[in-house]
Amino acid sequence: MKTRIVFAFFILYFSTLSPAIGSTFGAEEFTLDNGLQVVVIPNHRAPVVTHMLWVKAGGADNLPAQSGMAHYFEHLMFKGTKTMAPGDYSKTIKILGGNDNAFTGEDYTAFFESVSVANLPKVMAMEADRFQNLSPPPEHFSSEKSVVLEERRQRTENDPRALFMEQMDAAFFINHPYGTPVIGWMDEIKNYEWNDVKKYYDTWYAPNNMILVVSGDISAQELKPLTQKYYGGLARKNLPARIRPNIPDAQAITDLTLHHPQITQAQYYKLYLAPTEAKNRADSLALQVLVDILSGGPTSRLYKSLVVEQKKAITASLSYNANALDYGTLSIEGTPAQDITPQDLSQLFEEEVKKVITQGVSDAEVKESIQKLEDEAIFARDSLAGPAMIFGQAMATGSSVADIENWPQDIAKITPQDVARVAKTYLDENNPWVRAPINGYLLPAEKPQMQEDINHVRKE
Amino acid sequence: MKTRIVFAFFILYFSTLSPAIGSTFGAEEFTLDNGLQVVVIPNHRAPVVTHMLWVKAGGADNLPAQSGMAHYFEHLMFKGTKTMAPGDYSKTIKILGGNDNAFTGEDYTAFFESVSVANLPKVMAMEADRFQNLSPPPEHFSSEKSVVLEERRQRTENDPRALFMEQMDAAFFINHPYGTPVIGWMDEIKNYEWNDVKKYYDTWYAPNNMILVVSGDISAQELKPLTQKYYGGLARKNLPARIRPNIPDAQAITDLTLHHPQITQAQYYKLYLAPTEAKNRADSLALQVLVDILSGGPTSRLYKSLVVEQKKAITASLSYNANALDYGTLSIEGTPAQDITPQDLSQLFEEEVKKVITQGVSDAEVKESIQKLEDEAIFARDSLAGPAMIFGQAMATGSSVADIENWPQDIAKITPQDVARVAKTYLDENNPWVRAPINGYLLPAEKPQMQEDINHVRKE
Numbered sequence: 001m002k003t004r005i006v007f008a009f010f011i012l013y014f015s016t017l018s019p020a021i022g023s024t025f026g027a028e029e030f031t032l033d034n035g036l037q038v039v040v041i042p043n044h045r046a047p048v049v050t051h052m053l054w055v056k057a058g059g060a061d062n063l064p065a066q067s068g069m070a071h072y073f074e075h076l077m078f079k080g081t082k083t084m085a086p087g088d089y090s091k092t093i094k095i096l097g098g099n100d101n102a103f104t105g106e107d108y109t110a111f112f113e114s115v116s117v118a119n120l121p122k123v124m125a126m127e128a129d130r131f132q133n134l135s136p137p138p139e140h141f142s143s144e145k146s147v148v149l150e151e152r153r154q155r156t157e158n159d160p161r162a163l164f165m166e167q168m169d170a171a172f173f174i175n176h177p178y179g180t181p182v183i184g185w186m187d188e189i190k191n192y193e194w195n196d197v198k199k200y201y202d203t204w205y206a207p208n209n210m211i212l213v214v215s216g217d218i219s220a221q222e223l224k225p226l227t228q229k230y231y232g233g234l235a236r237k238n239l240p241a242r243i244r245p246n247i248p249d250a251q252a253i254t255d256l257t258l259h260h261p262q263i264t265q266a267q268y269y270k271l272y273l274a275p276t277e278a279k280n281r282a283d284s285l286a287l288q289v290l291v292d293i294l295s296g297g298p299t300s301r302l303y304k305s306l307v308v309e310q311k312k313a314i315t316a317s318l319s320y321n322a323n324a325l326d327y328g329t330l331s332i333e334g335t336p337a338q339d340i341t342p343q344d345l346s347q348l349f350e351e352e353v354k355k356v357i358t359q360g361v362s363d364a365e366v367k368e369s370i371q372k373l374e375d376e377a378i379f380a381r382d383s384l385a386g387p388a389m390i391f392g393q394a395m396a397t398g399s400s401v402a403d404i405e406n407w408p409q410d411i412a413k414i415t416p417q418d419v420a421r422v423a424k425t426y427l428d429e430n431n432p433w434v435r436a437p438i439n440g441y442l443l444p445a446e447k448p449q450m451q452e453d454i455n456h457v458r459k460e
Numbered sequence: 461m462k463t464r465i466v467f468a469f470f471i472l473y474f475s476t477l478s479p480a481i482g483s484t485f486g487a488e489e490f491t492l493d494n495g496l497q498v499v500v501i502p503n504h505r506a507p508v509v510t511h512m513l514w515v516k517a518g519g520a521d522n523l524p525a526q527s528g529m530a531h532y533f534e535h536l537m538f539k540g541t542k543t544m545a546p547g548d549y550s551k552t553i554k555i556l557g558g559n560d561n562a563f564t565g566e567d568y569t570a571f572f573e574s575v576s577v578a579n580l581p582k583v584m585a586m587e588a589d590r591f592q593n594l595s596p597p598p599e600h601f602s603s604e605k606s607v608v609l610e611e612r613r614q615r616t617e618n619d620p621r622a623l624f625m626e627q628m629d630a631a632f633f634i635n636h637p638y639g640t641p642v643i644g645w646m647d648e649i650k651n652y653e654w655n656d657v658k659k660y661y662d663t664w665y666a667p668n669n670m671i672l673v674v675s676g677d678i679s680a681q682e683l684k685p686l687t688q689k690y691y692g693g694l695a696r697k698n699l700p701a702r703i704r705p706n707i708p709d710a711q712a713i714t715d716l717t718l719h720h721p722q723i724t725q726a727q728y729y730k731l732y733l734a735p736t737e738a739k740n741r742a743d744s745l746a747l748q749v750l751v752d753i754l755s756g757g758p759t760s761r762l763y764k765s766l767v768v769e770q771k772k773a774i775t776a777s778l779s780y781n782a783n784a785l786d787y788g789t790l791s792i793e794g795t796p797a798q799d800i801t802p803q804d805l806s807q808l809f810e811e812e813v814k815k816v817i818t819q820g821v822s823d824a825e826v827k828e829s830i831q832k833l834e835d836e837a838i839f840a841r842d843s844l845a846g847p848a849m850i851f852g853q854a855m856a857t858g859s860s861v862a863d864i865e866n867w868p869q870d871i872a873k874i875t876p877q878d879v880a881r882v883a884k885t886y887l888d889e890n891n892p893w894v895r896a897p898i899n900g901y902l903l904p905a906e907k908p909q910m911q912e913d914i915n916h917v918r919k920e
Contacts, residue, residue, distance in 0.1 A: 064524060065705040067635070167634075167712040174630045175527070175645060185635060185708040245525040248645040251718060252627040252900075258712040440712075 025387055028220035029401050032227060034236045035208025039401060040223050041215040041387045049120050049216030050385045052112040053127060054392040056211070057204035059182030060106040060325070061242055065191070068148065068184015069200050071104040072192060075144050077111065078102075079136030081129045086140055089126060096122060104182055107325040108396040114385060117217045124230040131205055132234060141194055149190065152183050160260035161267070164442045171254050172271050172438050175245050178327060206237035211395050215388040244326050247273070247435045254438040261445040265314075268342035269440035270332035270349065273433070274426050277322040278398030284322045285411050286418035287426065291320040291330070292369040293361050293419070294352070302352055312340050312348050323397045330426065342441045353427050360420035370412055377408050485847055488680035489861050492687060494696045495668025499861060500683050501675040501847045509580050509676030510845045512572040513587060514852045516671070517664035519642030520566040520785070521702055525651070528608065528644015529660050531564040532652060535604050537571065538562075539596035541589045546600055549586060556582065564642055567785040568856040574845060577677045584690040591665055592694060601654055609650065612643050620720040621727070624902045631714050632731050632898050635705050638787060666697035671855050675848040704786050707733070707895045714898040721905040725774075728802035729900035730792035730809065733893070734886055737782040738858030744782045745871050746878035747886065751780040751790070752829040753821050753879070754812070762812055772800050772808055783857045790886065802901045817888050820880035834868050 029039045062069040080086040093100040098115030113123050136144075156162045166181045173179030212231070214223055277284040294301045295318040298308075306313040314335040322328045336345040380386050394404050425431070489499045522529040540546040553560040558575030573583050596604075616622045626641050633639030643649075672691070674683055737744040754761045755778040758768075766773040774795040782788045796805040840846050854864050889897070
């Protein structure tokens with residue numbers, strides 16, 4: 001599917017709006033007898049709804065040597081059932097005047113449709129069908145492999161930044177499936193077998209492993225009979241444990257360097273391990289404020305200092321992925337200005353980080369940041385798909401409806417002391433890290449051209 | 461067990477003698493109906509035998525989150541059967557005047573006993589018993605976890621070199637179980653469950669997954685009825701496929717740096733991917749000659765140039781692990797002389813490597829090296845346990861008896877052109893690597909002492 005496009009939107013959305021969850025979504029939740037968890041987020045501005053089904057299985061749940069299976073399977077979900085031909089699903093949604101898509105993350109796979117509320121039953125009937133009766137014609141099994149391989153070629157192999165990020169993740173997440181790309185490794189995509197694909201569906205696509213989020217012109221009372229009618233018949237399954245090994249203590253500092261012919265402008269990256277919002281809410285909220293102070297726009301510390309004042313960087317940012325099942329990350333990314341090496345830029349980031357560790361942040365900074373995050377939360381409520389995304393992603397990674405609803409009140413309680421504490425805890429390199437941060441240098445090519453014959457010998 | 465001690469001997473043995481396999485071992489082989497492969501290496505100098513059972517499952521066959529299971533299970537094999545108490549196995553061997561031990565590698569687990577030939581039937585009876593009727597008392601299940609955890613503490617956690625090598629392997633072997641230590645990660649050893657342990661035994665300990673190697677005062681004709689009597693009753697099992705994913709293309713250069721308080725002398729390491737002997741015999745044999753020329757003793761290139769002449773290093777070596785199921789490695793290791801940084805030493809190694817890539821090696825060097833390797837092969841035949849080790853390790857990683865027997869003739873055919881070719885193929889950094897080599901810098905501590913409270917926060 002158009003997975004990555006949606007995913008890009010999704011990342012963008014969250015980097016600006018994820019922390020912006022107000023207490024006034026007014027979400028209601030209930031659970032069917034078969035275990036399907038349902039959340040309704042009423043929004044009556046227009047007679048439309050966004051319907052999202054989140055399956056709690058993603059790239060990090062694939063078996064060894066079957067990387068990318070969750071994502072490949074997401075594609076297959078559009079390839080027909082006993083009564084629908086391949087492609088008919090999306091065609092029908094389009095005829096109904098709606099749109100649909102799907103995406104796969106490390107921890108979940110999600111399918112969404114936006115349609116008029118009158119057409120919701122039709123959508124739910126089709127969803128119930130493909131979640132129970134998926135039956136793609138055999139030729140689609142292998143042709144869809146080619147589609148995914150091509151997707152990988154375009155989005156990863158031909159994008160040095162994506163390729164490098166993949167190797168950064170692989171080096172960072174020792175012994176943990178977050179080190180494996182969601183789309184999968186080339187060799188392994190090629191080798192999927194139908195039995196394994198079928199087993200994936202039978203294992204994870206179960207109502208007691210799913211969350212339904214409906215946002216829009218509907219109430220829980222109206223949705224309840226529909227969910228019962230369409231999804232009540234999905235059979236509960238015995239779910240296996242999700243195998244998520246711990247990252248072992250890894251104190252070595254890791255530097256990755258890639259010279260790439262497509263790169264003209266050097267780029268610096270750094271990855272730190274960070275807590276997830278669901279596992280350590282107190283620290284996570286304080287980190288969200290810290291990240292906003294350091295990197296929440298043109299007046300934030302990093303941009304102001306490195307780009308505007310010192311003019312040593314063209315871009316300078318810190319982002320925080322808090323919504324994950326196992327591990328969160330803090331990511332530094334920067335483009336050095338002319339005559340500045342990425343190593344220099346690394347030092348400049350280091351100095352800004354040291355400043356916050358040793359001197360903390362001011363009352364005014366925290367106040368301003370909280371106000372801004374709260375304002376963003378108010379905007380978040382305006383959208384239809386946005387809140388469904390927020391609830392689905394947070395809940396699929398262990399947060400509760402209450403966590404999301406209480407986010408604005410909870411973030412408002414963060415103090416400069418909290419921010420200083422988490423800066424010391426998660427960014428101070430004098431700490432005995434569980435997993436030391438890693439540095440990445442993505443640089444223009446400097447090596448001579450490779451010889452064809454050697455290429456041949458090595459790749460045999 | 462005394463695994464690591466034996467393993468050390470084993471490594472030492474192979475680094476000097478592995479290539480030294482003559483065609484005159486006179487080995488004979490046969491296979492039992494249940495699939496047990498048997499090799500006999502006659503040696504009639506004394507009325508003794510070494511009996512080795514190799515199970516084709518090791519550290520790299522453990523399931524996710526069960527690292528170290530193969531090694532832990534090797535320990536359990538000494539913890540009693542329905543008729544033997546824990547520890548009785550080794551006690552009995554000692555009473556018989558023999559000795560026994562076991563060790564676990566990435567690809568295999570091996571058990572060996574050296575006894576007088578008269579006592580061989582007794583040993584085989586005990587082996588048949590523990591390979592079928594293992595039944596350690598429940599209290600040994602958890603007490604042996606403590607033993608292994610303590611082994612890990614002593615041999616890895618308290619040895620910065622071992623700790624660093626573990627992190628080098630983890631960074632190098634992306635997506636492949638060779639990145640996981642054979643002894644296992646601390647957290648995962650603690651969490652073994654009895655069902656998983658039992659399943660490991662039931663899955664892999666099968667005659668059709670084993671090789672018996674007997675070296676010493678016995679012939680195949682004499683051994684055959686004994687193997688039939690004692691091992692003929694072991695039941696063949698359906699073996700699962702060994703899941704060994706490929707390392708994906710990884711072009712980024714990786715540098716690992718660890719500052720450690722126990723390190724007083726900096727150390728430099730480098731790891732390259734290399735072919736295995738079983739998968740690419742021609743290249744592997746040429747690499748064995750190359751490695752001998754570069755690092756086969758005090759007159760070899762690296763030692764002579766870096767240590768003796770330039771006096772820039774205290775040690776300088778290159779070693780080659782060719783006997784593995786999936787991937788071999790070339791490992792550079794060096795200790796810089798005073799006032800030389802490990803980065804400088806890295807450059808010096810680089811120059812020597814470049815020299816061999818651009819200028820190749822001489823006829824005389826190849827001739828001398830082959831002569832030396834052949835001489836070592838003659839020595840190898842003298843030992844009892846040595847040949848059993850060589851056959852077991854090579855066969856458990858995919859080589860045949862003929863491969864081992866023909867090694868001296870085959871290595872004698874290696875030419876300077878072959879050596880130059882493999883130097884270019886496997887050591888030239890201008891190649892498009894499948895997996896780029898990685899550098900390791902193990903250095904004295906330079907960081908300030910960590911604060912106890914931060915320690916506490918981060919490790920929570």
